[in-house]
Amino acid sequence: MASGELHIGQFITQYPYEEQFSGADDYFCSGAERVAKQLSEELAEGDCNVTVCTSSATAEYTTEKQNGVTIERSPSLTKINTTQISPTQIVDPITKGLDFDIVHAHNSTPPGVIAGWLYAKCNDVPFVITHHGGETYEPHGSFSRRVGLFIYTKVLINSLFQSADIAVSPTEGYIQESSALSHAESVTVIPNGVDVDQFDIGVSNEEAKRKLGIDPESFLVLYVGSLHPRKGVDVLLDGFTRFHEIHSDTKLVIGGNGSLKNDLKSTVEKRDLSEVVRIPGFIPESEKSMYMNAADVFVLPSITAGSEVYPLVLLEAAAARTPVIASRFDTIESVIGPNEMGSFLEPGNVESVVNELKRFYDDEEMRQETTENAIRTAHNREWDVIAKQYHDLYRSVLE
Template sequence: MTTDDLRIGQFITQYPYENQFSGVDDYFCSGAERVAKRLSEKLAERGCSVTVCTSSATSEYTVEKQNGVTVERSPSLTNINTTQIAPSQIVNPITEGLDFDIVHAHNSTPPGVIAGWLYAKWNDVPFIITHHGGETYESHGSFFRRAGLFIYTKFLINSLFQAADVAVSPTEGYIQESSALSHAESVTVIPNGVDVDQFDIGVSNEEAKRQLEIDPESFLVLYVGSLHPRKGVDVLLNGFTHFHEMHPDTRLVIGGDGSLKKDLESTVEERNLSDVVQIPGFIPESKKSTYMNAADVFVLPSITAGSEVFPLVLLEAAAARTPVIASRFDTIESVVGPNKMGSLLEPGNVESVANELKRFYDDDEMRQETTENALRTAHNREWNVIAQQYHGLYRSVLE
């Protein structure tokens, strides 16, 4: 068998539709789903036959072709929180006669990874899992969400990783944090990737600010992501407020949606920062590159350990030549630290946020050095490179 003959089954609970990230969509997809999409497409470009087994946004079974990838979507009965519930996703890959040489499941939320495990077990083919997180039980949301996650995280997830021929961690740091990975027979590190060309938009930092109607002479701080408590965006806003008091020529953009959005908007209004802080809501992919290029520094202030395995926004900022400030967790430190692409702050610490922002504001030489390191890191993690690493892993497992 040559490498180009590989028949790969990618299993994930949800998988992006075409133009998924052009605006708000009820069919939820985040980092893990974007990773599965770009990896599948790059593997298809290499000549592999790639089929994705996932859920539908509707109650209908569909098969479609996306950029060389066959996407089989099982009908969904309902959704719990942001997760589509498609029971037939577990059955169809077994009964419909799909023929794979290797199964690659993405662990984010069940049942996609369970469907992959069942196919591999019943058809006696190698089974690989990429761990995107989601092994920690979080007691919020509806009763059905809490019950489902409790069963999965307490009784199922370790057995799934124990059954894998190889488990993949996107960062070295997550191997230290993850309980599930400790049950795997073999663990390897393959990072997430980025499309550098998408963020090389050919405009200067100042011009990008003008396009966003932001003062081109200002120092712009950027956050893009969900606005939920675990992300620590309120800590960022408080830290920026102190920083702005010392440096009035600074601006902050908080992009995204979530449960904290209204509280953040109220805080901005109460502090008379409406001319300084923008909260534009969801930022579509078509505009994200401009925001990343306009930023002088990108901040990821997460406060919950394990919630960030390998945030794609770190690489996206790097591809736009923007240094990063991120929380000091093992997962993040293993990306930012060795590559010297930014600095680390103490999670949940307002003073630490203000201090790190001031460091980048005051030190042009450090900002330039981290900018160069960030871009080099992004080039080393382009999706073509990452797909080649996965391709090599598949071949070594089959051999």
């Protein structure tokens, strides 16, 4: 096919700017936004013309180009929690006369997915949704946030999925957990991807530790992500504290920002673990590869079911040849279990954290086996492989 023959409209509430992940940024983008970016750029390298309809960090409408992808940003008036409020985002793609063969909306936070649905309805084009989560009502934050989220999760979301030509779940396990997916006429599984080259940086585990100022002989436990209660990082710290009492040659790095950050730092000081536990705050993409390569095991201790649909950090750890320990939820089990790239925690259970850390510390053969499985899994999830699956899906829907 000729270059640009298939014109895809990607709809998402927020989409990364250039250098978005080089440092902390007020324009919030996390896993779903990174997936949309990687997928859009990979598709644009092929025979697709890709336009992303999203919000701006400013009060102006802008059009920009990133790595072959056209980005149409609607003006934002304010922000609720981490979500840009761009009232015209819902109608701008229609009023600007944008022309798409197919709409692919990423469901994370509204109104991006609503804008995609409305465009597809008004222009009679196929409508595909990838479900990144965000269907559970969490009653915290400002009044405006709670009202908006209540309306979306309790009233709108099921109708949106019902109207989709096909819905995509990143994992088989999430199909079992999700109410919204049960309303879709058709559901398929396409996993998230990873850029293996970004994490295969050619340094040994010991060299990576030295570069980070960590004892190269130590056993390093790593967490990278948001520091919110649902992530269970306080449970990890409690478990690691007991683990460290057994094995004094162990270290812990907790990377990220969030509401628990100060509490975690206070706990570390009270327990006199400042030389053992490092909480550096947000870890930029430019540094994440080094941390992943330095780690002997990566831990994802989430305690809320449905909060993890397909965490990208699992693939990033795998690409760095780092085995993982993660909470036993259907979504996570369907990533780690079949690929045998790690083990499982009982969510919220400190003793389970201790036991799994001890297993990986004591059993070098198991660490090596899971390491080999991890890198093999990462290679099977490279973005060119994932983009081809989406391209084939678009073609099947159009036909």
